[in-house]
Amino acid sequence: MSGGPLQAAGRTSLVDAAIEQLRAQLSSGSWQVGDRIPTEHELAEQLQVGRNTVREAVRVLVHAGMLQSRQGEGTFVRSTSDPAAVLHGVQRSGVRDVLEVRGALENEAARLAALRHTAEDLARMRAALDAEAHVLATEPERAGREASVEHDLEFHTAMVESAHNPALTEVYRYFSASVRESMRAAFGDQEMPEVDLDSHRGLVDAIASGDPEAAEAASRLLIADPMGTVARLLH
Numbered sequence: 001m002s003g004g005p006l007q008a009a010g011r012t013s014l015v016d017a018a019i020e021q022l023r024a025q026l027s028s029g030s031w032q033v034g035d036r037i038p039t040e041h042e043l044a045e046q047l048q049v050g051r052n053t054v055r056e057a058v059r060v061l062v063h064a065g066m067l068q069s070r071q072g073e074g075t076f077v078r079s080t081s082d083p084a085a086v087l088h089g090v091q092r093s094g095v096r097d098v099l100e101v102r103g104a105l106e107n108e109a110a111r112l113a114a115l116r117h118t119a120e121d122l123a124r125m126r127a128a129l130d131a132e133a134h135v136l137a138t139e140p141e142r143a144g145r146e147a148s149v150e151h152d153l154e155f156h157t158a159m160v161e162s163a164h165n166p167a168l169t170e171v172y173r174y175f176s177a178s179v180r181e182s183m184r185a186a187f188g189d190q191e192m193p194e195v196d197l198d199s200h201r202g203l204v205d206a207i208a209s210g211d212p213e214a215a216e217a218a219s220r221l222l223i224a225d226p227m228g229t230v231a232r233l234l235h
Contacts, residue, residue, distance in 0.1 A: 014049050015056045018053055
């Protein structure tokens with residue numbers, strides 16, 4: 001096996017340190033796709049940590065899709081590309097950056113949804129808006145705002161899923177959660193604009209019309225308010 005001995009992991013966060021060093025071996029090319037990595041015992045000696053620490057680190061990388069365990073054969077390299085690095089990069093991005101990407105995903109989803117939606121998709125989006133309207137009209141301000149956020153997320157997720165592109169849906173789910181968490185952390189719930197239900201309904205109507213250009217335009221209009229608020233708060 002190519003590559004020299006791994007550096008000893010520190011005493012703090014041993015599993016995290018072991019994971020990072022194993023990732024370094026993978027990304028550096030020391031281990032190639034298809035290679036069998038050293039045994040648990042060998043890795044424990046190289047990292048100077050316990051076998052339980054190595055076992056947990058390998059389990060994390062198997063879950064991430066970088067390694068593959070084969071019963072009775074050992075653990076093999078499945079991919080040297082680290083998806084976690086991409087996600088960590090997104091987490092370090094600013095709220096405006098992530099919101100812009102989410103908007104781009106929604107705009108493309110709206111365009112595709114106009115071409116591919118079903119009657120059930122339209123019904124689901126409208127049901128989410130009806131639920132949100134009911135909450136805003138009947139519940140106390142704070143509780144209502146929390147519930148409104150959840151219904152709004154249901155609407156946008158339903159809209160994206162109406163594009164019937166599983167890859168787009170999964171990417172959107174990640175960015176959507178990141179945007180919500182980033183906005184709350186940076187600005188607080190009370191700083192964000194109220195939901196414009198008329199614009200949301202306009203987007204559904206545009207999708208229902210089957211016109212992809214109109215649907216994309218309606219989506220751009222919808223994202224304009226939160227984008228404007230973020231721009232204002234960042235200056």
